Amino acid sequence: MSGSWEHVDVDDSNDMSVDARDEIVIGVLAIQGSYREHEALVRKCHPNARAVEVRKGSHLKNCRGLIIPGGESTTMANIARRFGLFEPLREFQASGRCVWGTCAGLIFLADHIERGSKLGGQELLGGLDVGVNRNFFGSQIDSFECQIPWTATTGTDEPPFRAVFIRAPAITSAGPNVEVLAKYKLPESKKAKLVGTSDEGRDEVIVAVKQGKLLATSFHPEITSDTRWHRLFVDMCAHETPYELPTEDGEELVPFCRPLDLPVFDDSVMAPVEKN
Amino acid sequence: MSTEAERTTFAVKAGLAQMLKGGVIMDVVNVEQARIAEEAGAVAVMALERVPADIRKDGGVARMSDPTMIRAIKEAVTIPVMAKARIGHFVEAQVLEAIGIDYIDESEVLTPADEINHLNKHKFKVPVLCGCRDLGEALRRIAEGSSMIRTKGEAGTGNVVEAVRHCRAVMGDIRRLCAMDEDEVFVYAKEIRAPLELVQQTRKLGRLPVVNFAAGGVATPADAALMMQLGMDGVFVGSGIFKSGDPAKRARAIVQAVTHYNDPKIIAEVSQDLGDAMVGIDCKEQSFVSYAARSE
Numbered sequence: 209m210s211g212s213w214e215h216v217d218v219d220d221s222n223d224m225s226v227d228a229r230d231e232i233v234i235g236v237l238a239i240q241g242s243y244r245e246h247e248a249l250v251r252k253c254h255p256n257a258r259a260v261e262v263r264k265g266s267h268l269k270n271c272r273g274l275i276i277p278g279g280e281s282t283t284m285a286n287i288a289r290r291f292g293l294f295e296p297l298r299e300f301q302a303s304g305r306c307v308w309g310t311c312a313g314l315i316f317l318a319d320h321i322e323r324g325s326k327l328g329g330q331e332l333l334g335g336l337d338v339g340v341n342r343n344f345f346g347s348q349i350d351s352f353e354c355q356i357p358w359t360a361t362t363g364t365d366e367p368p369f370r371a372v373f374i375r376a377p378a379i380t381s382a383g384p385n386v387e388v389l390a391k392y393k394l395p396e397s398k399k400a401k402l403v404g405t406s407d408e409g410r411d412e413v414i415v416a417v418k419q420g421k422l423l424a425t426s427f428h429p430e431i432t433s434d435t436r437w438h439r440l441f442v443d444m445c446a447h448e449t450p451y452e453l454p455t456e457d458g459e460e461l462v463p464f465c466r467p468l469d470l471p472v473f474d475d476s477v478m479a480p481v482e483k484n
Numbered sequence: 485m486s487t488e489a490e491r492t493t494f495a496v497k498a499g500l501a502q503m504l505k506g507g508v509i510m511d512v513v514n515v516e517q518a519r520i521a522e523e524a525g526a527v528a529v530m531a532l533e534r535v536p537a538d539i540r541k542d543g544g545v546a547r548m549s550d551p552t553m554i555r556a557i558k559e560a561v562t563i564p565v566m567a568k569a570r571i572g573h574f575v576e577a578q579v580l581e582a583i584g585i586d587y588i589d590e591s592e593v594l595t596p597a598d599e600i601n602h603l604n605k606h607k608f609k610v611p612v613l614c615g616c617r618d619l620g621e622a623l624r625r626i627a628e629g630s631s632m633i634r635t636k637g638e639a640g641t642g643n644v645v646e647a648v649r650h651c652r653a654v655m656g657d658i659r660r661l662c663a664m665d666e667d668e669v670f671v672y673a674k675e676i677r678a679p680l681e682l683v684q685q686t687r688k689l690g691r692l693p694v695v696n697f698a699a700g701g702v703a704t705p706a707d708a709a710l711m712m713q714l715g716m717d718g719v720f721v722g723s724g725i726f727k728s729g730d731p732a733k734r735a736r737a738i739v740q741a742v743t744h745y746n747d748p749k750i751i752a753e754v755s756q757d758l759g760d761a762m763v764g765i766d767c768k769e770q771s772f773v774s775y776a777a778r779s780e
Contacts, residue, residue, distance in 0.1 A: 238506075239506070239743055240504075240505065240506040240507045240527060240743065241502075241503050241504075241505060241506065241507075242502050242503055242505070243506075244505070245502065263743070263744070278502075278503050279503050279504075279505075279506075279507070279527070280503065280504070280507065280527045280528070280563050280564070282522060282525075282562055282563055283507055283525045283526065283527045283563065283739075286523070286524075286525040286739075287525050287739065287740070287743055290525075290736075290740070291740075291743075311503070312503075342562065343562070346584070347558075347564075347584045347585075347586050348500055348564060348585075348586035348587065348610060348611065349581065349584050349586075349609055349610055351492065351496045351499075351500065352490035352491060352492055352496060353490065353491055353492075353493055353495060353496055354489065354490040354491070372495055372496060372499055373496075374496060374499045374500050374503060375500065375503075375564065375586070395489070395490065428499060428503075431495065431499050431502060432495075467691060467696070467715050467716070467717050468689065468690050468691040469689075469691075470498075470502065470689070470691070470693070470694070470695065471685070471689060471693055472495075473493070473494050473495035473498050473499070474493065474494065474495060475491075475493045475494060475495075476493075476494050
């Protein structure tokens with residue numbers, strides 16, 4: 209809503225430069241959390257990619273993939289349930305379209321929540337054969353960022369990626385069909401905290417996985433300027449066909465007035481302005 | 485396998501606020517209320533001994549809450565738990581950091597401990613948020629290391645007018661800043677008493693460089709949606725929920741109104757049959773004590 213002069217939000221729905229058939233529409237679950245950051249990186253990572261916000265089942269129309277962003281999983285699950293979003297999301301997933309969950313999104317996709325779930329449980333999507341320990345790393349004081357070697361694709365010598373963990377979950381077990389894309393080696397200080405828990409003696413945890421059409425990361429690529437994870441996901445989705453709604457209720461998307469994008473932060477608040 | 489030691493950067497602190505965007509943060513005074521807030525879909529809870537409406541009523545000096553109560557709430561919920569420290573009281577902030585709180589609110593609702601200096605928030609690993617009334621105040625707090633900002637509003641009044649005033653002030657200041665010739669920005673930074681670098685960054689982004697929530701007087705789903713439509717990233721609800729007739733229902737309704745803030749049909753639907761709202765206070769009454777004016 210507020211005016212912006214230097215970085216005008218391009219309304220790419222009217223952008224005719226990309227042929228509709230080549231356009232890769234990625235839905236981003238827009239209940240709460242870092243969905244704007246994901247949208248910015250989707251646009252940035254691939255010339256034909258476009259992001260749409262998904263608040264209702266009907267918004268999934270034409271999407272080839274769906275991103276479940278970082279946020280509070282308890283809150284997102286709660287609101288999704290209340291608005292009957294789980295049903296259309298499950299249908300979308302069952303249709304064989306790609307789904308990527310980051311942080312809270314990983315919790316949505318995991319089949320087993322091993323520790324730290326909410327009292328009374330929470331409804332989730334599932335499908336990813338992994339065990340997830342919610343808040344494995346502890347509370348916000350224990351949140352951190354680090355560099356992790358890029359092992360998600362082979363071939364060229366890729367630089368490590370910047371991994372930001374915020375009250376992050378960790379993958380503590382993975383089934384035979386799960387491809388491990390990145391691991392985090394625990395420093396001594398973190399190993400010491402595991403003494404007395406079921407994870408005692410563990411020296412690394414899995415932080416990124418792929419299983420068929422599902423991708424999951426426990427860190428937040430969306431708040432960095434590294435586009436490789438988004439590119440990886442868009443490439444996965446490029447092979448899919450645009451999603452047709454099971455029941456056609458072609459509802460027009462209400463244009464949302466909304467705050468502008470935040471900068472990508474670094475070490476200090478005085479970070480150089482780098483926009484997504 | 486990791487090639488570099490882990491660090492707590494500003495990105496990690498501001499990042500948690502980014503994950504809270506589009507959500508509602510609720511004041512709670514005990515475990516039972518914290519559970520109601522979590523079930524209603526709050527993205528975080530603010531643990532405190534008395535909600536602002538009671539602080540207003542009781543008077544006296546309001547301080548940081550007892551760590552026992554904060555710990556009990558932390559045990560009971562999975563969402564982040566915030567707590568308030570007095571302005572400039574760096575030892576209260578140290579205590580809250582020591583008990584592993586997720587976010588500190590350096591809040592004017594508590595009686596200030598230092599009327600000149602705020603916390604040096606760069607010194608803390610735990611992120612700290614602060615209130616503001618205009619752009620200059622917001623950027624001074626960010627310069628001190630605040631990784632999240634909220635409007636001050638007038639807590640405990642159930643009256644949204646001051647929150648709207650502060651939100652409009654910040655947004656209006658930014659709009660004026662963006663329309664300025666770049667040569668005029670130096671003097672503008674001096675006038676609003678904010679660091680030039682942050683003023684320039686704000687101008688480039690067209691918004692505050694950190695997450696900005698509404699706070700101080702939100703009492704209904706429509707109040708919450710109003711603040712969102714004015715351009716805020718999320719909403720704090722203090723006394724508005726647990727001082728109302730049906731807290732669980734009102735909490736759910738406000739969460740839904742924030743998610744669908746641009747859909748008046750949904751806001752109408754969730755606003756029905758909520759029971760009594762909290763009793764509001766007119767901020768223009770003679771005896772009114774402004775919390776917002778306690779710091780600048």
